[in-house]
Amino acid sequence: MRIAGFQLFRVEGERTPQEWEERAVRALDLYPEYAAERADAWITSPVVSHIYLEVLTDEGASGQYGPIDARQAFLAATELQSRVVGADPLATEQVHDKMLRLHRHGRSGLFVAAISAVDNALWDLRGKVAGEPVYRLLGGPTREHVPAYASMLGFSVEPERAAIAAGEYRARGFGAQKWFFRYGPSAGAEGVRRNLSMATAVREAVGPDYRLMFDAVMGWDFTYAADMLGALESVRPFWVEEPVPPERVEVFRRLAASSRVRLATGEHAHTRWQVRELLEQGAAGIMQTDPDWAGGISEQRHICSLCSAYDVPVVAHGHTVPAALHLAASQSPQTVPMIEYLIRVQEWTQHFQRTAYRPADGAFALPTAPGLGLDLDPGKIAKRRNLKFDA
Numbered sequence: 001m002r003i004a005g006f007q008l009f010r011v012e013g014e015r016t017p018q019e020w021e022e023r024a025v026r027a028l029d030l031y032p033e034y035a036a037e038r039a040d041a042w043i044t045s046p047v048v049s050h051i052y053l054e055v056l057t058d059e060g061a062s063g064q065y066g067p068i069d070a071r072q073a074f075l076a077a078t079e080l081q082s083r084v085v086g087a088d089p090l091a092t093e094q095v096h097d098k099m100l101r102l103h104r105h106g107r108s109g110l111f112v113a114a115i116s117a118v119d120n121a122l123w124d125l126r127g128k129v130a131g132e133p134v135y136r137l138l139g140g141p142t143r144e145h146v147p148a149y150a151s152m153l154g155f156s157v158e159p160e161r162a163a164i165a166a167g168e169y170r171a172r173g174f175g176a177q178k179w180f181f182r183y184g185p186s187a188g189a190e191g192v193r194r195n196l197s198m199a200t201a202v203r204e205a206v207g208p209d210y211r212l213m214f215d216a217v218m219g220w221d222f223t224y225a226a227d228m229l230g231a232l233e234s235v236r237p238f239w240v241e242e243p244v245p246p247e248r249v250e251v252f253r254r255l256a257a258s259s260r261v262r263l264a265t266g267e268h269a270h271t272r273w274q275v276r277e278l279l280e281q282g283a284a285g286i287m288q289t290d291p292d293w294a295g296g297i298s299e300q301r302h303i304c305s306l307c308s309a310y311d312v313p314v315v316a317h318g319h320t321v322p323a324a325l326h327l328a329a330s331q332s333p334q335t336v337p338m339i340e341y342l343i344r345v346q347e348w349t350q351h352f353q354r355t356a357y358r359p360a361d362g363a364f365a366l367p368t369a370p371g372l373g374l375d376l377d378p379g380k381i382a383k384r385r386n387l388k389f390d391a
Contacts, residue, residue, distance in 0.1 A: 001057050001058065001059045001061065001088065001089060001090065001129075002057060002058045002085075002086050002087065002088065002089070003055060003056070003057060003058075003084050003085055003086060003087050003088075003089050003095075004056045004057055004058045004085065005056050005081060005085055006053060006054065006055060006056065006076060006077060006080075006081045006118075007053075007054040007056055007062075007386060008051065008052070008053055008054075008073045008076065008077055008386070008387040008389070009051070009052055009054070009384055009385065009386045009387060010049060010050070010051050010052075010384070010385055010387055011049070011050055011052070011352055011376065011381045011383070011384045012047065012048065012049045012381070012382055012383040012384075013047075013048050013351065013352065013380045013381055013382045013383075014046055014047060014048065014382065015046060015048050015348075015351055016046070017044050017045065017046045018043050018044060018154070018344055018347065018348055019154070019344070020038075020039045020043050020044050020154045020344065021154060021155055021156040021161075022038070022039075022154070022155065022156050022157050022182055023037070023038060023039050023040070023153075023154070023180075023182070024153060024180035024181065024182060024215060024216075024217045024219070025180075025181050025182055025183055025184040025216060025217055025219035025220070026184075026217060026219050027184075027217075027218055027219050027245075029183075029184050029186050029187070029219060030184075030185070030186050031186075032186075035186055035187075039154075042348075043154065043344070043345065043348060048348065048351045048352070050066060050067035050349075050351070050352060051066060051067055051068050051069070051070060051072075051073050051387065052064050052065065052066030052067060052068065052374075052376070053065055053066060053068055053072075053073065053076055053117045053118065053121050054121065055089060055118065055121045055122055055125055057089055057125070061089075061125060061128060061129050062125060062128075063089075063121045063122055063123070063124035063125025063126070063127075063128060063371060063372075064121050064124055064374055065117050065118075065120040065121040065124060065322075065323075065372070065374065066117070066320075066374070067320070067349060068113075068117045068292075069110075069113065071110050071113075071114075072110065072113050072114040072116075072117050073114075073117075073387060073389070074114075074389050075110060075111055075113075075114035076114045076117055076118055077387070077388075077389040078389050078390070078391040079102070079103060079106075079111070079114070079391075080099055080102070080114060080115065080118055083098065083099070083102055084098070084099070084118070089122055089125050089126070090125075090126055090129065092119065092122050092123060092126060092298055093298060095118075095119075095122060096115070096119050096122075096295075096296065096298040096299065099115045099118065099119070100112075100115065100271070100295070100299075107270070107271060107273075108270040108271065108274065109270065112270040112271060112293070112294065112295050112299075113270075113292070113293045115295055115296060115299075116291060116292050116293055116294065116295055116296040116299070117292070117296075118296070119295065119296025119297060119298050119299070120291065120292070120296050120297055120322075120323045120372070123137070123296070123297045123298075123323075123326075123371075123372065124371040124372040124374060125371070126371075127370050127371035127372065128370045128371040130370070131370050132370060133326065133366070133367050133368060133369065133370065133371070133372075133373065134297070134326040134371060134372050135325075135326040135327070135329035135330045135366065135367075136330075138297070138301065138326065138327065138329075138330035139330050140326075140329045140330030140331075140366075141329045141330070141366055142329065142330060142331060142332060142333060143329065143333055144365075144366065145363040145364060145365055145366070146325055146328045146329055146336075146338070146339060146363060146364045146366070147175060147176075147337065147338040147339075147362060147363045147364075148174070148338060148339055148340070148341040148359040148362060148363060148364055149174060149175070149176035149177060149178060149211070149213070149315075149338055149339075149340060149341065149362075150169045150172075150174040150176070150177045150178070150341060150343055150362075151177075151178045151318060151340045151341060151342040151343060151345075152165065152166075152169070152177055152178060152179050152180065152343060153180050153215075153342055153343075153344065153345060154343075154344040154345070155179075155343075155344070157179070157180070157181075157182045157194070157198045158198075159197045159198050159200070159201035160201065162179065162198050162201055162202050162205075163201040163202055163204065163205035164205070166179070166201075166202040166205040166206050167205045167206065169343070170205075170206050170207075170210060172361075172362070173359075173360070173361030173362035173363075174359075174362040175210075175211060175338075175362050176210070176211035176212070176213065176238065176338065177202070177206065177210075177211075177212055177213070178212075178213040178214065178215055178241070178340070179198065179199070179202055179212070179213070179214055179215070180214070180215045180217065181195045181198070181199075181214060181215065181216050181217075181219070181228075182194065182195070182198075183195050184216070184219040184220050184224065185220060185221055185223075185224040192227070192228065192231070195228065196228075196231055196232070196235075199214060199232060199235045199237070200235060203235045203236070208236070211238040212235070212236075212237055212238060213237055213238050213239045213240070213241060213264070214232070214237050214239075214240050214241065215240075215241040215242060216228075216240065216241065216242055216243045217241075217242055218242045218243075218244060218245045218268070220243045220244060221244060222244065222251045222254065222255065225243035225244060225251075225255055226255060226258060226259070228240075228243070229243070229255060229258075229259040229261045230259065232261055233259070233260055233261060237261055237262075238262065239261075239262045239263065239264040239285065239286050240261050240262070240263060240264070241263075241264040241265065241267075241286075241288065242264070242265050242267065242268070243255060243263070245268065246265045246266060246267075246268050246269045246274070246278065247274075249277055249278060249281050249283050250281075252265060252278065252281070252283035252284060253281045253282060253283045256282055256283055256284070256285070257282070262285035262286065263283065263284050263285060263286075264284055264285065264286035264287075264288055264315070265278065265283070265284045265286075265287070265288060266278065266284065266286075266287040266288040266289040266294075266314075266317070267288045267289070267290055267293075267317035268293075269289055269294060270289075270293065270294050270295060271294065271295050271299055271303075272295075272299065272302045272303050272306050275287060275289060275294075275303050275306060275307065276306060279306065279307065279310045279312060284312065285312060286312065286313055286314075286315055287303070287307050287312050287313070287314045287315070288314075288315055288316060288317045288340075289303050289314065289316065289317070290316050290317035290318075290319050290324070291316060291323040291324055291327055292319040292320055292323060292324075293317075293319065296323070297323050297326070297327055300314075300316070300323070300327050301327070304327070304331050304335050304336065307335065308332070308334075308335045313334070313335065313336065313337050314331075314335060314336050315336070315337065315338055315339065315340065316328070316336070316339050316340065317340055318339060318340030318341055318342050318345075318346070319349075320346075320349050320350075321339075321341070321346060321349075321350070321357040321364075322357065322367075322372040322373060322374060323372065324339045324340075325339060325357060325364055325367070326367070326372060329366050339364075341358075341359055346358075351380065352376045352377060352380050352381060353374065353375065353376065353377065354375040354376065354377040355369070355373065355375060357373075
C-alpha cells in the first residue's frame with residue numbers, strides 16, 4: 001500500500017447560532033480598535049464551514065482529519081503532499097520524521113500544524129486498516145474513561161452569571177473548570193478588579209477544593225502577570241495558563257520562580273524540542289501541547305514521554321477532541337490526567353460529525369470505531385467542494 005495523494009475539501013451547512021456571551025483577553029487589545037470587539041464571527045454565524053484533509057492510497061484505504069485551518073490545508077497541499085506520495089502510509093514514524101526534516105523554516109508554527117493534520121489522518125488510516133481504535137495501536141487503553149475539564153470560553157465573565165454557570169457545570173459532573181480572563185494591561189486597574197471579581201465569584205461557587213483554572217491567552221506582560229498572580233493566590237487556582245506567549249521562556253521562568261501559582265503553557269509550542277526548553281527552565285507545571293498543532297499524534301507521543309521524565313502532566317489544549325482523546329487513552333493517567341472540552345466551541349467544531357464526542361458526568365467513554373472515529377454526516381452537509389491550491 002502506498003500514499004496516492006491528499007484530498008482537501010470544504011463542507012458547509014447551517015445550524016442554530018451559538019450563544020456567545022464574552023470573549024477572552026487578546027494581545028491585540030493593547031490597541032483600542034480591537035479592545036471593544038466582542039466575538040469572532042465564525043462562532044456566532046448560522047453558517048458552518050469546515051475543511052478536512054483525507055490521505056488517499058493506491059489500494060482504496062484512506063484516513064482523514066479535521067476540521068483544519070485553511071493555512072494548514074495550503075501547506076499540506078503545496079509543501080507536504082508531493083514529498084509523501086509513494087510512501088508507506090503505515091510507516092507513520094518514518095513519514096512523520098521526513099516531514100519534520102523537509103523545510104528549512106518548518107520546525108514550528110503553521111508548517112508543523114500542517115504536519116499535524118497529515119500525521120493525524122495517517123493514524124486514522126492505520127486504525128481503519130487494522131480495524132481498531134487508534135488508542136489500541138498506541139498501546140491503550142490505560143483506563144475505561146478519560147476525564148475532561150469544562151473549558152468555559154464564551155461564557156459571561158460578569159461575576160454573578162459566571163458563578164451560576166460554574167455551579168451548574170460542577171453539578172453536571174465536571175471535576176475541573178477553566179475560565180478565561182477578559183482584561184489585560186490596556187484595561188488598567190479597572191480590568192484587574194474585574195478579573196479578580198470573576199475569579200473570586202467562581203471560586204466561591206464551586207468551593208475551596210474544586211480544581212479551577214484560568215487562561216490569559218497570551219494577553220499579558222511580565223509586570224501585569226506578576227501582579228495578577230500575586231492577587232490570585234488567595235483564589236488557589238490549579239493553574240494559570242499562558243500569561244505570555246510560550247516563546248518568552250525567561251518570562252515564564254521568572255513568573256514561576258516568583259509565584260506560588262502553577263503556570264501552564266504549550267498550546268502554541270511545537271515539537272518536543274520547544275517543550276524541552278520550557279521543561280529545562282522550570283517554566284511550566286502543566287504542558288498543553290495540542291496534537292492538532294504541535295506535530296500530530298506521533299509528536300505528542302514523544303512529548304508525553306519527555307514530560308513524564310520531568311513529572312509534568314500533559315493536558316492537551318482542546319482544539320478538537322479525537323486526537324487528544326485517543327492519545328490520552330493510551331497514556332498513563334499520571335502523564336495525561338485529563339483533556340480539555342471547550343463547552344461551546346466543540347459544538348461548532350464537531351457539527352458535521354455523525355457521532356460527536358461529548359463527555360458524560362465529566363468524562364469521555366472510549367471510542368470503539370476503527371481509526372479516530374471521524375465519520376461525517378451527509379445529512380448535515382449542504383455543500384461540499386474539493387479544494388485546489390497553487391504553490
